[in-house]
Amino acid sequence: MCQNCLVKTIHHASHHFGWDNANKPVVKVTPGSTLNLECLDSSNGHIHAASTALDINSLPFDKINPVTGPIYVDGAMPGDALKITIDAFDPSGFGWTANIPGFGLLADQFKDPALTLWHYDKTTLAPCAFGRYGRVPLKPFAGTIGVALAEPGLHSIVPPRRTGGNLDIRDLSAGCTLWLPVEVEGALFSIGDTHAAQGDGEVCGTAIESAMNVTVTLDVVKNMPLPSPRFSTPGPVTNHLDSCGYDVFTGVGPDLMIAARDALSHCIDALCREHGMQAEEAYMLCSVCGDLRISEIVDMPNWVVSFYFPKVVFN
């Protein structure tokens, strides 16, 4: 019997909260192994279907973003790449989006906790109602996907790094292939922070945070040094969002961060004015479906960052 054909399940109890190459592997696998990894949501279960915004204040920041793993892959050595084929997601059907004070692109403007709960059809993944306003298309992915760093010690799970981690790249969905630079023997792969939907930027700081199981296949590519994560998508990446086009808001100026903030702020203002939303509702909606794109970065001294809001939400 081919060992590689067995799909191992890694229980979500096998998780950790930071990158540390001294973390003991929960399993050792051969290259080509397919694994089914149970992933907790980024609140580690703290936010649930009966939660209110008050629960944001008691988020256990030492226990956020649990990742399932680490997985030791036989033969993976520094200088190799870990090739991760993202096979499938099995979502839970429940998710949440929050404004967490101190966190997010407009943290200086949104200082109070806010919470949106989502109940979606985990089988059809049909667009999910956002209050009375519209429906948000879903596309599950893992926000955090990475391998251990060469540097010893515990490294926070929050920032993404050259070895991946909390990348929050919404196009790392089923069918994609991701390559990560291996820095320690066995690679020590972990995954978690699963999202049912997110726009480029994850502007309010959270997506549709949702526990789900993820199936991946792990391979080793020998002697493929990488400076940072690289991935390949099998087809279009915005089909779920783009059918009705976009309303687009721009930020123009010499600082990309300020331009991004301006573009987003203009969109939030328009959603409040034209759809009657509260500002924090618009902010959270933008985070789960709107995209930040750099329209131009060369016309000195002013750059253009655009925020693309998908009109399908209201159709």
Added chain:
Amino acid sequence: MCQNCLVKTIHHASHHFGWDNANKPVVKVTPGSTLNLECLDSSNGHIHAASTALDINSLPFDKINPVTGPIYVDGAMPGDALKITIDAFDPSGFGWTANIPGFGLLADQFKDPALTLWHYDKTTLAPCAFGRYGRVPLKPFAGTIGVALAEPGLHSIVPPRRTGGNLDIRDLSAGCTLWLPVEVEGALFSIGDTHAAQGDGEVCGTAIESAMNVTVTLDVVKNMPLPSPRFSTPGPVTNHLDSCGYDVFTGVGPDLMIAARDALSHCIDALCREHGMQAEEAYMLCSVCGDLRISEIVDMPNWVVSFYFPKVVFN
């Protein structure tokens, strides 16, 4: 006879090189007027089908980016928005892409002039050959589209501004509607710098620069103050690029500009290594078809900028 139903043609001789609200209008039109504006390419005809990279050194920088106009729109007053419906493009069939020393996202690495000439089918707009390497999908738009500033004097045409101008937003293609803030009586609309194709970012500093005629309809929306340009697309914006998916390269770090440079550099390295291109070829190719996107901007202190290269170019 309905005056607004007549399509006026504005000859490309009616152009200027900077935003100045003292510029004399070339025509006054009523709201709802449809105009056919002849647009020169951004080199003002300096680069032609027999040009070589040497001609980049003699670019007349005081005569670049000519824009056709200005058009005075009756009734447009400060506090209004000029609504521009982008009806159609009639491209010339010839274009060019250059690395211009001192200009572009990687200007410090690409110090020598380089030039690519493009001959495309102006009727079918079929993807255009890029040497022996592949074919680039086309989607015409006007890189520069704007109205006069309230501040008197001549303002450079190069940087985009709150009133539009050299926005280089590749999705401002046929079928879109753009709203610009009016700052002076009559708005004083101008357009030019037409491109046959460009990726988000315009990373090498030029697109497929190409003279073409543009048909637009100009309207006034009273009392619609805008902080910066806003636009709406009628449908998907990446269908011409995304059918085969993307190869994506990331930049991860605390500075969006450096992350963007890293993501682009990793893509150029891969194009050279895997497709045998020269680096300056890869740089120009990236500029006309690859997209810079902000994947996440909230996971302190590191952001992720991704460069999306469309695989259809090689298929």
